[in-house]
Amino acid sequence: MKELKIGNVTLPNRYILAPMAGVSDLPFRMLCQEQGAGLSCMEMVSAKAILYKNRNTKELLKIHPLEKYVSLQLFGSDADIMSEIAKQIEDLPFSILDVNMGCPVPKIVKNGEGSALMKQPKLVEEIVTKLVKAINKPVTIKIRKGFDDTCINAVEIAKIIEASGAAAVAVHGRTREQYYSGKADWDIIRQVKEAVSIPVIGNGDVDSPKKAEELIAGTGCDGVMIGRAAQGNPWIFRELIQYEETGQMIERPSLHEIKEMMLRHARLQIEQKGVYLGIREMRKHVAWYTTGLPNSAKMRDEINRVESMEELEELLKKRFL
DSSP states (O other): OOOEEETTEEESSSEEEOOOTTTSSHHHHHHHHHTTOSEEEOOOEEHHHHHTTOHHHHHHTOOOTTOOSEEEEEEOSOHHHHHHHHHHHTTSSOSEEEEEOOOOOHHHHHTTOGGGGGGOHHHHHHHHHHHHHHOSSOEEEEEEEESSTTOOOHHHHHHHHHHTTOSEEEEEEEETTTTTOSOOOHHHHHHHHHHOSSOEEEESSOOSHHHHHHHHHHHOOSEEEEOGGGTTOTTHHHHHHHHHHHSOOOOOOOHHHHHHHHHHHHHHHHHHHHHHHHHHHHHHHHHHHTTTSTTHHHHHHHHTTOOSHHHHHHHHHHHOO
């Protein structure tokens, strides 16, 4: 199994759970790590929200003692605030600090944060330089191909990121204007890999071990980031590892295994967030876990009426005989 070294952190493999708002929370990260994810990235957290002691951020910053390799992702556009917050939170048990320069969501972009930073090379340099000086943990940056078709500058931004002292860069092969539509451009990942000597993590459209193999072969990237393909499918990590080690595809999880994973996921959600929020957050996960299964449309309809763990158990018992 090929390890991935990012700064002074050596990850057991090169397969990474992407930071996804509303998805890569503590329960889901734990399940993905159990299935073999080499690193799991947390939901992005606003540096300003931590500064102003926003109540919701406390939940987002939680890390379980059993989580081994976690990347905490900050977003913001004020280099001084970001570096100050990085110092304040450095003692939390994360391995790597990541900065989001790829989020396409309008309210983030309007604030000059997320993928809006792709249009501000000087500010990128300032943010990365100050963060690297502020803490001892490795700093990594997640970027996109560019902001739009008139601003395809991932290579330029990646060079600035490397020169400013970051330990790695993750590249999503779409522009901000594409959001998650169309096909990811893997060639831009190859161009970034050829332009810098720090590790490059490829992101976009990998939904199987064969696609991961193609991405690595076609771009030379050092790591593979899995986002939407892990939703309702934490098993993708064990499949990636097995395929890399043996060249064999392992069987997809059985209906029993899917049911047990959903129940485990729900228990973890309730443990962390209480019944009300935990069950409501499980609704989308159950929809993802059951996509493509018989009666999945009916299941999606029924899950939206579930209010408790007992009701969820009853529903799954009925649907997964």
